[in-house]
Amino acid sequence: MPRVTFTANLQRHVECPPADASGATVHEVLESVFATNPRVRGYVLDEQGAVRHHVVIFVDGTSVRDRRALSDPVSSGSEIYVMQALSGG
Amino acid sequence: MSDRILVASKKGLFTLERQGGRWAVARRQFLGDHLSLVMGDARSGALFAAFQHGHFGVKLQRSTDGGATWSECGQPLYPPKPEGEVDNDPFRNKPIEWVTERVWALEAGGADQPGVLWLGTIPGGLFRSGDGGDSWTLVRPLWDHPGRKRWFGGGADLPGLHSICVDPRDSRRVLVGVSCGGVWETKDGGETWDCRADGMIARYMPPEQQKDPGIQDPHRVVLCRARPDTLYAQHHNGIFKSTDGSRSWTEIAQAGPSTFGFAVAVHPAQPDTAWFIPAVKDETRIPVDGKLVVTRTRDGGKSFDVLSRGLPQQEAYDLVFRHALDIDESGDRLVFGSTTGGLWISEDQGDSWQTVSEHLPPIDCVRFV
Numbered sequence: 001m002p003r004v005t006f007t008a009n010l011q012r013h014v015e016c017p018p019a020d021a022s023g024a025t026v027h028e029v030l031e032s033v034f035a036t037n038p039r040v041r042g043y044v045l046d047e048q049g050a051v052r053h054h055v056v057i058f059v060d061g062t063s064v065r066d067r068r069a070l071s072d073p074v075s076s077g078s079e080i081y082v083m084q085a086l087s088g089g
Numbered sequence: 090m091s092d093r094i095l096v097a098s099k100k101g102l103f104t105l106e107r108q109g110g111r112w113a114v115a116r117r118q119f120l121g122d123h124l125s126l127v128m129g130d131a132r133s134g135a136l137f138a139a140f141q142h143g144h145f146g147v148k149l150q151r152s153t154d155g156g157a158t159w160s161e162c163g164q165p166l167y168p169p170k171p172e173g174e175v176d177n178d179p180f181r182n183k184p185i186e187w188v189t190e191r192v193w194a195l196e197a198g199g200a201d202q203p204g205v206l207w208l209g210t211i212p213g214g215l216f217r218s219g220d221g222g223d224s225w226t227l228v229r230p231l232w233d234h235p236g237r238k239r240w241f242g243g244g245a246d247l248p249g250l251h252s253i254c255v256d257p258r259d260s261r262r263v264l265v266g267v268s269c270g271g272v273w274e275t276k277d278g279g280e281t282w283d284c285r286a287d288g289m290i291a292r293y294m295p296p297e298q299q300k301d302p303g304i305q306d307p308h309r310v311v312l313c314r315a316r317p318d319t320l321y322a323q324h325h326n327g328i329f330k331s332t333d334g335s336r337s338w339t340e341i342a343q344a345g346p347s348t349f350g351f352a353v354a355v356h357p358a359q360p361d362t363a364w365f366i367p368a369v370k371d372e373t374r375i376p377v378d379g380k381l382v383v384t385r386t387r388d389g390g391k392s393f394d395v396l397s398r399g400l401p402q403q404e405a406y407d408l409v410f411r412h413a414l415d416i417d418e419s420g421d422r423l424v425f426g427s428t429t430g431g432l433w434i435s436e437d438q439g440d441s442w443q444t445v446s447e448h449l450p451p452i453d454c455v456r457f458v
Contacts, residue, residue, distance in 0.1 A: 013145060039161070043145040046188040047166040054144040084144040 199260025426452030
């Protein structure tokens with residue numbers, strides 16, 4: 001099952017421990033996480049479902065290409081990191 | 090008289106209290122977090138704070154215990170943008186995402202409408218809550234109005250709704266100010282809307298468009314509670330006044346060192362008394378000659394006092410944003426905060442000012458609560 005880890009900087013605002021979550025795409029995996037931790041959604045995605053401008057999601061070391069629909073595929077052993085972009089220096 | 094002030098800054102929420110005739114920071118919360126707006130609902134006692142998390146978006150929090158503890162309430166979220174919808178800022182021809190970029194106005198509804206709150210945003214949407222902030226709904230008649238699609242960004246890249254005035258005589262009548270989109274009025278609680286900016290002048294537009302009401306940039310619009318047909322607007326190109334409920338506006342051409350600025354306050358009971366904080370017009374936006382002053386009219390804009398007692402008069406480069414000036418319900422006390430972290434309070438209608446701090450973080454909003 002893919003594993004999702006959130007930047008420690010997000011823990012200041014909302015509890016979001018690492019989670020094992022099922023899914024074949026980044027979208028599906030994150031929806032699995034949000035199903036059990038709904039408050040996290042609005043911190044990672046905007047209300048149109050896109051990745052927030054200053055958030056970056058990595059799948060196995062590569063930042064996701066589809067920031068709107070999150071259709072990038074993931075495998076059962078994927079490591080997904082939700083990080084904050086280096087904005088503002 | 091209000092003895093408490095909330096300060097929304099780029100690095101936290103500060104509560105000021107008056108004790109023994111002096112004002113001081115009594116509480117500091119959310120250090121490091123950017124707050125764009127604060128508001129106290131006098132009807133319920135609830136306090137609201139809008140966060141502007143650089144990475145993680147806009148969040149609204151509410152306190153029901155006087156500010157001791159806070160928690161997230163309902164969030165002003167736009168509905169899904171329809172597939173294929175063309176919605177571009179006409180100034181830059183840049184797509185407007187249906188995403189709350191900033192909470193830029195928050196006001197209580199009328200006394201006869203407990204639970205009603207109005208909230209303005211960048212990129213221009215107005216939201217209404219009927220349950221004290223538990224949930225929010227985009228006011229579609231204004232968002233879907235053809236005139237809304239003519240709005241464009243001013244200081245921000247996208248248009249923003251920054252001023253909300255509820256008519257104390259009739260809570261269904263609400264005026265909102267938009268940068269850049271003029272002033273809009275509803276008389277039926279938000280079902281229908283009309284632009285009300287006749288008389289304003291936009292000198293940043295080509296000559297033939299300068300009087301177009303729908304593209305005006307009022308930086309801030311305020312209404313006198315005792316005489317709600319009197320309004321003042323600090324506009325990008327000067328100061329304007331209306332005495333007919335915003336059906337027409339007249340420019341006030343002279344007001345001390347400059348008529349450029351962002352903030353304006355009107356006395357709650359004296360419609361001819363209003364305050365402004367001038368800066369060099371719009372290319373530089375610093376106090377004229379490095380002297381921080383407040384201008385005050387007591388005759389509806391015919392003449393102005395230039396108030397400086399207690400304010401820095403040399404090497405001062407403080408700019409005061411549109412929500413960073415407030416007046417209490419008595420009309421005697423004023424507070425303003427600056428981009429360089431200065432905060433001053435007057436208890437005599439601006440005749441003299443007490444320095445509370447010159448070292449706070451950049452201040453977006455101050456409110457008596």
